[in-house]
Amino acid sequence: MASSTDPIADRANARKLMGLRRMGGRALIVAVTAPLVSGAMLIVYAALLAQVLGRTIEGGEPLGAVTPLIGVLAGIVLIRALLGLLGEQAGTVGAEQIKARLRTGLFGHILAQRHALGLKPASGAVGAALIDQVEGLENFFARYLPAMISAAILPIAFAVVLFPIDWVVGLLFIFTAPLIPLFMALAGWGAQAATDRQATALSRLSAHFADRLRGLLTLKLFGRETDAIENVHAASEALRRRTNAVLRIAFLSSAILEFFAALGVAGVALYVGLTYLGFLGVNPGLTLTSGLFALIMAPEVYAPLRQLAAHYHDRAAAKSALAEIEAIVADPGELATPDISVPSAKRVRALPLAVRGLTVKTQDEAVLDGLDLDLGAGESLAIMGPSGIGKSTLARTLVRLVPFSGDVTLGGTALSEWSEAELRASVTFISQKPHIFVGTIAENIALAAPAATAETIAAAAEEALVKEFADRLPEGLDTLVGEGGYGLSGGQIQRIGLARLFLTDPALVVLDEPTAHLDPATEAKLLDRVQAFCDGRTLIIMTHSSAVTARAGKVMRMAGGRLLPTPRRAAHPHGHKEGRA
Template identity: 45%
Template sequence: MTPQSPTAQQWLGQFSSRARTALRASMLAPVLAGALLIPQAWLLAKIVQAIVVDGLPWTGQLFSILMVAALLLLRAAISAFGERRAQKVSEQLKQGLRSELFARLFRSTVPRLRASNSGELSTSLITQIEALDGFVTRYIPCMAAAALVPLALVLAVLPVDGIVSLILLLSTPLIPLFMALVGWGAEAASREQQQTTLRLSGFFADRLRGIFTLSLMGRGQDELQRVELASQELRTRTMKVLRIAFLSSAVLEFFAALGVAGIAVYIGLGYLGYLGESFSGISLQQGLFCLLLAPEAYQPLRQLAANYHDRAAARAAAVEVDRLWAKLGQDLIPAAPTSADHEAVFPNLPVLVLRHLHLPQLGGQGTLLEVPGLQLYIDQSYAVLGASGSGKTSLLESLIGLRPLSQGEILLRNSDTAGRLLTRHDGVVLMSQQAFLAMGTIADGLHLAAPQASDEQLWQALEQACAAEFVRALPDGLQTALGEGGFGLSGGQIQRLALARLFLTDPHVVLLDEPSSRLDAATRDRVMRNILRFCQGRCLVVATHDQELAAMCSNQLHIAQGVLTA
């Protein structure tokens, strides 16, 4: 856990407290089902007493038999209701936690996201949160039953025979005591196993992403051996957790069996007359009542022990989820206000105002880029020129709210002439140099920019991006399936598809990062003319090394010695 974060147990308590009221039903159900064991055992013992000892016909006990059957059905219904309720609450809690983590993920800054391993992120969001399920659905209800049901059964037996009650009272605490001792080792083993799972997920995802490069470099077999070694480590950690679970269950079963056997021996010796006057002389009904309740007094504790690994797994998962929560909580971008969509922009006023900007280096040490002051206007295009690594991409990312500032502010001008601080999704769109196309059809990739766009609008956007010709030549046109990252297309084709998404948006400010890096000169000129036409009534900022592209823009900005100047 982070120094400022709660302990794993406190974190789990806060997690479950989100649905405390809804959880009460799932906690009360096993307690109520356990309490109903008392009349059920008494009626069952009464039936045996009447038939075996008193010699009465079983037909005379029909009412008692029906009552026992009714209690069995009632207990089963209560248990089923509690389980369904716990499952529903667990799903709601997991969904809420995932939604909050996704919200933080989408509000995290670009450096924070680039420093994160996608495999570990996906495992934390899916597997680690799923590990909390057993804590809510099984451990919490069992904990309530283990705390109350044995005590209720001990009190029920006390008026019948004090010795049996004393045996139960002395033996039942041994199980929680041993559980606490085992729990320390189980939690540590679970944490090691989950950390190994995280590392393997990130390792495997990285190798899948770079499998083509590994094959070209002849490293495929070496990496296969490393994956095998990592898998063996995960298997070893998992088996260690299972060994602890099976060993603890065996020892707990021994204690429970010992307690039940002790009660059975005591009652049996008493009936045989070996205990003399020390035996209370209970009837068959009373003795059978005690014997029926004895294993049931241990059952909630045995069930809690069986589900104790859920608590250990949840505590280990809580550490990883809290680590992810704290990691994504750093450098959060403010959420955009709901009134930020399509506000009026006046051409005679700057749409963006940059004041005393300082962009930090990656890691936060030192300043990457300074912008003493800059105003960007509607109907103007700006080319940002500078050496590689000078901060062009970082500047664009800060203009869309993806990168934190160490100093200064960026104001968005709208109908409020005073302006306000820029937030993400504030009518500003960025087309990055590393165009991303998810696995799916070409239409799916374009619909990321405009989910409701028709096929006609998609073709118009492709025409403007000079991509319609090669898309028509594909076997299925817009419905052509692409691999992850646009696998199956050339770099220039991927870039043009990404640029086509621009023409499906309606921003105030357009930011382009090296839009011509993968285009030939003729295609570059055609695409840029279409972009400049599209950006009439908008503000365009282009980061580029291409002097010919920069000459097409109405203004040029230069980065030299870490300072942006007009």
């Protein structure tokens, strides 16, 4: 990974961060605009407050004469409080939108490279990038970005407003305010290097912990659990030291700002006081109202810079997080957010499949060896063969989950030329052992379409016969299940996996042993519904079941890494017409 202390890499990361801000939408625009509007109202507030004090102290006016102005001041205070709340909330919403879209894009990229998962990089590092490092971008967009724009505009605007009041005060602000970002930048170089080291340490700790957890049984068997604990402790300690180093530099930046801010405010107060005492003749006509306005505005000129300093380390953290994401997963600026929405209307369609010389090798052994296959649009094919013969490998190869050699075309287009988003929208694959994660049954079904409504999920569960057993559970589809389907039978897991099929709109459906754990009655009912859904779509089923083969338009047997045609005795009443074979 290129170090962010490299000026070229540093500028590149800064440009990428600013490019991601477009994902925040209108919420981020509101977050940036609200502090600027609040700053404009602050000028009005300071002018009115100085006028109230000048008229009552210097002019001797009664309190009742300035009561309307006091009411306006109270209104401005309330409006500025609301603007602050609005800006903070909008910044959080915008940052959440950016994180959600970025995670979706990164996850889509990982899915495109899924055959390499678990090999390089370590899954713990990938998990840290998707969760921790993306989370590290939030404060940059929610807090630092609005503070940066406010610090770039408001102090200069305040100084310009003060020039007609007293040019000395205006010049004092113009000359002292830039010193703060200058010295903060000097401290920031050290902060960036320390933050880079912290981000790297966090990724290493996550990868180290996840890998040790995965191999816990092996470590126990070989008596190495003590060494593993010590290694995790050492990695944690390294992260603690690097985090403390980042905090020390952050406190140094704040101290620099406070020093120059206090120096500037004290300089204005000293100048105004000496002018009133007659020791300075630069502006002998300085009134109490004008002097109070300058004094009230003095700390406010440095307030945006103080806010920037409070969140300055968020910039360094975000740049380091972005560099880690790019090194481990992908360049966020080059990702396209895949379409994960539910199809608005089912488009029954089919694509032909042609395979020539398909070969898949594992450890120099050919699982598939020169396999050929032709399947017309809308046809159905059942592929039989004993376990371990390569049926599951063929299924995964046809949906581009396994590297292969040979030619595979879908709809006349080479499989390698399909974009990831288009391929996943056009092909649905249900594996022999569908993955079940910790969550509700409904959430597990919605894995195929995260934006699906509760009604759509319930309809899919009904089609896949999931509701037959879910309705007997205390919370129905909202029942929580464990990792790997803990608490569910093999047949129930298969039905949840098949329910995902009914949330998709594919042109090609590939099913691997979809009814292996079902009793004959349930298998028949489920096959009826699957076949009705796949009518007009191209369908391939890997199976041992005679009930499945009886319904298929074509039946082939796998042997020696190739497909051999199998004669059909008669068509099943529920099957495709024999003429389609």
